[in-house]
Amino acid sequence: MEAVNIGLLGFGTVGTGVVRIVENHQDDLRSQVGLPIRIAKVLVRDLDKPRGVSVAEDKLTDDPYAVIDDPSIHVIIEVMGGVARTKQYLLDALARGKHVVTANKDLMALHGPELMEQARRYKCDIMYEASVAGGIPIIRTLIDGFSSDRITKIMGIVNGTTNYILSKMTEEGASYLDVLGEAKQLGYAESDPTSDVEGMDAARKMTILSTLGFRTEVELADVSTRGISSVTLEDIRYAKRLGYALKLLGIAERQDEHISITVEPTMVKHTHPLASVGGVFNAVYVYGEAVGETMFYGPGAGELPTATSVVADLVAVVKNLRLGVNGLHSSTVYKPKKLKSDEQISNKYFLLLHVEDRAGVLSQITQIFADHEVSLESVLQQPNPSNPKAEIIIITHDANLAAMKRVLAAFESLDVIQTVQSVYRVEG
Amino acid sequence: MEAVNIGLLGFGTVGTGVVRIVENHQDDLRSQVGLPIRIAKVLVRDLDKPRGVSVAEDKLTDDPYAVIDDPSIHVIIEVMGGVARTKQYLLDALARGKHVVTANKDLMALHGPELMEQARRYKCDIMYEASVAGGIPIIRTLIDGFSSDRITKIMGIVNGTTNYILSKMTEEGASYLDVLGEAKQLGYAESDPTSDVEGMDAARKMTILSTLGFRTEVELADVSTRGISSVTLEDIRYAKRLGYALKLLGIAERQDEHISITVEPTMVKHTHPLASVGGVFNAVYVYGEAVGETMFYGPGAGELPTATSVVADLVAVVKNLRLGVNGLHSSTVYKPKKLKSDEQISNKYFLLLHVEDRAGVLSQITQIFADHEVSLESVLQQPNPSNPKAEIIIITHDANLAAMKRVLAAFESLDVIQTVQSVYRVEG
Numbered sequence: 001m002e003a004v005n006i007g008l009l010g011f012g013t014v015g016t017g018v019v020r021i022v023e024n025h026q027d028d029l030r031s032q033v034g035l036p037i038r039i040a041k042v043l044v045r046d047l048d049k050p051r052g053v054s055v056a057e058d059k060l061t062d063d064p065y066a067v068i069d070d071p072s073i074h075v076i077i078e079v080m081g082g083v084a085r086t087k088q089y090l091l092d093a094l095a096r097g098k099h100v101v102t103a104n105k106d107l108m109a110l111h112g113p114e115l116m117e118q119a120r121r122y123k124c125d126i127m128y129e130a131s132v133a134g135g136i137p138i139i140r141t142l143i144d145g146f147s148s149d150r151i152t153k154i155m156g157i158v159n160g161t162t163n164y165i166l167s168k169m170t171e172e173g174a175s176y177l178d179v180l181g182e183a184k185q186l187g188y189a190e191s192d193p194t195s196d197v198e199g200m201d202a203a204r205k206m207t208i209l210s211t212l213g214f215r216t217e218v219e220l221a222d223v224s225t226r227g228i229s230s231v232t233l234e235d236i237r238y239a240k241r242l243g244y245a246l247k248l249l250g251i252a253e254r255q256d257e258h259i260s261i262t263v264e265p266t267m268v269k270h271t272h273p274l275a276s277v278g279g280v281f282n283a284v285y286v287y288g289e290a291v292g293e294t295m296f297y298g299p300g301a302g303e304l305p306t307a308t309s310v311v312a313d314l315v316a317v318v319k320n321l322r323l324g325v326n327g328l329h330s331s332t333v334y335k336p337k338k339l340k341s342d343e344q345i346s347n348k349y350f351l352l353l354h355v356e357d358r359a360g361v362l363s364q365i366t367q368i369f370a371d372h373e374v375s376l377e378s379v380l381q382q383p384n385p386s387n388p389k390a391e392i393i394i395i396t397h398d399a400n401l402a403a404m405k406r407v408l409a410a411f412e413s414l415d416v417i418q419t420v421q422s423v424y425r426v427e428g
Numbered sequence: 429m430e431a432v433n434i435g436l437l438g439f440g441t442v443g444t445g446v447v448r449i450v451e452n453h454q455d456d457l458r459s460q461v462g463l464p465i466r467i468a469k470v471l472v473r474d475l476d477k478p479r480g481v482s483v484a485e486d487k488l489t490d491d492p493y494a495v496i497d498d499p500s501i502h503v504i505i506e507v508m509g510g511v512a513r514t515k516q517y518l519l520d521a522l523a524r525g526k527h528v529v530t531a532n533k534d535l536m537a538l539h540g541p542e543l544m545e546q547a548r549r550y551k552c553d554i555m556y557e558a559s560v561a562g563g564i565p566i567i568r569t570l571i572d573g574f575s576s577d578r579i580t581k582i583m584g585i586v587n588g589t590t591n592y593i594l595s596k597m598t599e600e601g602a603s604y605l606d607v608l609g610e611a612k613q614l615g616y617a618e619s620d621p622t623s624d625v626e627g628m629d630a631a632r633k634m635t636i637l638s639t640l641g642f643r644t645e646v647e648l649a650d651v652s653t654r655g656i657s658s659v660t661l662e663d664i665r666y667a668k669r670l671g672y673a674l675k676l677l678g679i680a681e682r683q684d685e686h687i688s689i690t691v692e693p694t695m696v697k698h699t700h701p702l703a704s705v706g707g708v709f710n711a712v713y714v715y716g717e718a719v720g721e722t723m724f725y726g727p728g729a730g731e732l733p734t735a736t737s738v739v740a741d742l743v744a745v746v747k748n749l750r751l752g753v754n755g756l757h758s759s760t761v762y763k764p765k766k767l768k769s770d771e772q773i774s775n776k777y778f779l780l781l782h783v784e785d786r787a788g789v790l791s792q793i794t795q796i797f798a799d800h801e802v803s804l805e806s807v808l809q810q811p812n813p814s815n816p817k818a819e820i821i822i823i824t825h826d827a828n829l830a831a832m833k834r835v836l837a838a839f840e841s842l843d844v845i846q847t848v849q850s851v852y853r854v855e856g
Contacts (some may be wrong), residue, residue: 021576021718028643031762032575123479129573135719137573144572145557146564148449148739190503213458273725276704281721290737291563293709294726304718311576323753330747333458418767 004318005031005040007067007098009349010088011051011060012082017307018077019053022314026028029311033318041067043080067091075317076258077310079101087111087343094126101313103130103306109204112211119351120228123327125320127313132205133158135305136298137312138216142212143332149288151213154252155427158205159198160280161189162228162248166201166265170236170245176229178292186305188280193292198227199248199263206250209284210261214254216335217270218261226264235422238352238393239267245275249427253340260340265424267350272428348377348426349396351402353411354418357383357390361416365392368410369405374399389418395426431460431744433643433778435495435526438508439488442531442558443470445735446505447481450497450742451726457739461746469495471508479790480789489648496521503745505738506530508530515539517710522554526836527754529741531558531734532536537632537648540639553748560633561586563663563733564726570640571760572712577716579641582680583855586633588708588728590615590656594693595706598664598673604657614709626655627676627691632834634678635721637712638689642682644690644763651678654692663850666780666821667695673703677855680769688768690853697856776805776854777824777832781839784847785811785818793820798840802827817846823854 007023008015022029023038029037043256044060054314061067068076068089073216076093077354080086083106090100090107095118102108108115108131120125129139142151157163161183180197183189203223210218228248238244251419252261264403266276274293277283282300287293300304320326354363369376380393396404402425434450450457450465457465465798474487496504496517504521508514511534516529518535523546530536536543536556544763557567561584567802569691570579585591589611608625611617623629624767631651638646656676672695680689696703701723705711710728715721727733745829748754783789790809797804824832832851839845 017718025576025578025718028578029576031643032758032760066825067588085481119497135716136722137569140572141565141569143481144568144744145740147452148735148738150453150456181748214461232502264473273704276701288563289730290445290453292562292727292730296722296724298722299720303721305720307714308574308577308719312573317571319758323751323756325751325753328751330462330750332460364825 001035003036003038004075004321005038005073006314007070007073007076008039008042008066009067009078011042011044011077011277012079013082013303014079014306014310017056017303018051018079018310020229021307021311023053024118029315030240030405032315034322038103038316041070043067064089065271068096073098074098074240075101075314076319078104078315079306079310083110087115090115094122094124097122097124099125099317099321100315101127101274101310102309103128105204105208109207112154112208112225113217113270123350125326127317129313130306130309133284133298133299134282134302135308136282136296136300137214137309138209138284140295141296142209146286146288146291149290151286151288152254153273153287154209154213154284155285156206156209156250156391157247157274157277158250160282160286161193161270162265163282164188164280165197165275166228166231166236166246166248169231169233170240174286175232175233176231181304184375189211190343197229199225202250203247204262206252206261206263210252210259212332213252213286214259214335215285215333216259216337218259218337222261222339228265232422234422238359239372240397242427243270243386244268246424247274247283249274251427255340257335257342258338258340260345264323266425267426275428315366317355321368342405343400344378345401346398347401348398350422350424351394351420352386352422352427353394354389354421355392356416356418357388362392364414364416368407368414369396372403374403374407429463429633431464432503432749433465433466433501433741435498435501435504436467436470437492437495437506439470439472440507440729442507442734442738444480444739445642445731446507447483449732449735449739451481457743460743461561462750463746465742465746468501469498469693471495483605492517496524496526501526502749503527503529505741505742506532509534509739511535514544518543519546522550522552525550526743527553527749528555529738529745530554531738532556533559533629533632533636537635540636541645547755553745553754556636558734558737559595560636561712561726562728562730563736564710564712564724564727565737566637566712566724566840567640569724570637574714574716574719578720579714579716581680581715582637582641583702584634584712585702585705585710586677586678586712586728587630587676588710589621591705591710592616592662592708593625594656594674595677596826597659597661598668601661602841603661603817604659618630625657627653629659630676630678632689634680634689636688637678639678640760641665641680641714642763643761644687644765646687646765650767652692656693660694663780663852670823671698672696673698673853674852675702677702679855683768683772684764685763686768686772687769688773692853694766696851696853700856703856734772759799762772771828771831773829774826775829776826778850778852778854779822779848780850781820781822782810782812782817782849785816790816790820792844796835796842797824798830800834800838802831802835809814847851
């Protein structure tokens, strides 16, 4: 073996970054793995499109199997995105004994177990550090760094688009739609931003993180997901006034081997390390029984940060190749999955209610909380300047989710409540 | 092989934590490495001392070679501390084919290369994640997570004692000596705190981090070190007023393959992620050419956090053992060392001068900066309420260290300057 030959599937932003890093850091990489690394073939959609980095024309192809079937290729790097077709390419590549590095969170969240099973069968590595939180090496941290500990909580700001939007709304008092428009112009949001703003992107990443953190096979359907499209400036102002930042958090928790995973806008105490993570940055907070509080912060996306993680995986694959131990690493998923019921999920909640401004309203509302055994940490009633009605802001003590759902159901038949304007989980 | 047998050298705080984690997480550990892990022998100083965890009496010994020479032992975990004697124990253990996990920063900073060479010779692993920043897996992050990138800056709050002292001085306006006294009572500072407060502890950790980050063999003598014992409340108040936090930072930088490493009290812009790391927490900020800004935050010390890192190393060693690849990992240090000269080191500086309160003083002082081509970002002159003299606060633009040293030398012969009260590096 004179060189490690790479087949690159996809030549967009991250693919370009991978070529750039492999070229610019060739000496460093060779010092670490003992062999030169060569980009042997690149699958592109359009052979004639001009590109930011130069790759010899005869290495470009628009036929995926020209890459997958090439016997000289040792490692496939998948940065093309997509799910069904891409999965088949990677299953086929693994069946041909090629190791795989992928940045594809959708694929790993939906079909990770199947791909890993295929990798095991053919004694191949499959690595996916870049699929979550771009440049932050959080996946190897969960697998190796905390191998000795029992992780009980993972809280992540794992979607840069929504963190950018909420940060801008908080800092500048601009509306959701205005900031979203700006984010599209800056390239921080897709032209169809649904997957980001409705929390689906974050849910996929939390599926991957909680599978590793809890060592059990979490599925996307296990993640209760709510996005930020209904967050108002009023909510953000209240959060700020009460000493919280409103963030789209993925939260995975474990208690007595029962787990729950949610993605939802959450009020985070301003002293919590996640509260000050602004802009498009990502951060993952991990709580372990033994280690306590830790946090990992960095860029969540972008050409070079994401490519850094892809090439770090490549280095790991090549080191394994040289040692002859690809596909031999022990499984990180070995626990049966037990999901928490709503009765077992316990959180603090913030509620903003618009109510009739007359005597006895507060007493009727607080009675409902009492009836369902939800106790309250703080209650504030005040006139609403822009509305003839009054506002009531409530923060509960820890309450189980089932009881909270019963409270919200009871509110529906309470005439004095005009609207339940907002309900947010509260952390820290 | 039916079980992995561990020889534990030292049974203090961290040793107790290791036994606790190995016992409490036995099922998890076994699921990951496929074998039970047994504490086979423990070296103690006093056989009769009562302990927080139970280890069968016949496993305790006060003879180090009863552990090191025991043929049934596969891995030595060194948590006894000390340098010269401990180094000999580990060299001997490696020579007998035993893998080593150590939490000993002094040993690794001073003799890391020699120990690693011995490990290579005998095809053994030596791992030392717990030696820096307790529960934060920063060492494997530098080796594996950023293997593909070129790290240009590492800034660390890597000493909990000094961070606690500076945080308390900042929050409560208490004096250095008062907070130090309190820290001793709380067990956050040793009875002889010299190594912590004078920056030596942080310098050892920066030696280890910069060796890994820059892939070159940094020695303790390469680290320019200054502690916090001369930091005054006045300094902290000025820092706060100007929008900075005063932190003891280890800073390792690389530019054009030339490096510099310092440990010194530094003014960090309050928007920088390191500025809000309070109390005994540690954090390491890493800047990579490709990845950009990242930060890793967590507990820097303590029984269980440190033991978490020790046992995570143990898991890695045992996985290697099962794969038959101990001691075969490629070297992470392969670059010749080139240190920056003072002319190549460039920073912003904060200066607090006590001066005569008369006409022309400021002009004389600013002339000296001009003479040495140091340009100024901001200058503030004001009367000092507690002193008949005036105060001048200066923040420079980026200036090279040699020029700054010439400025400070010129100040000595300037009659109008009463004292150069403080000089701090400014970051962020």
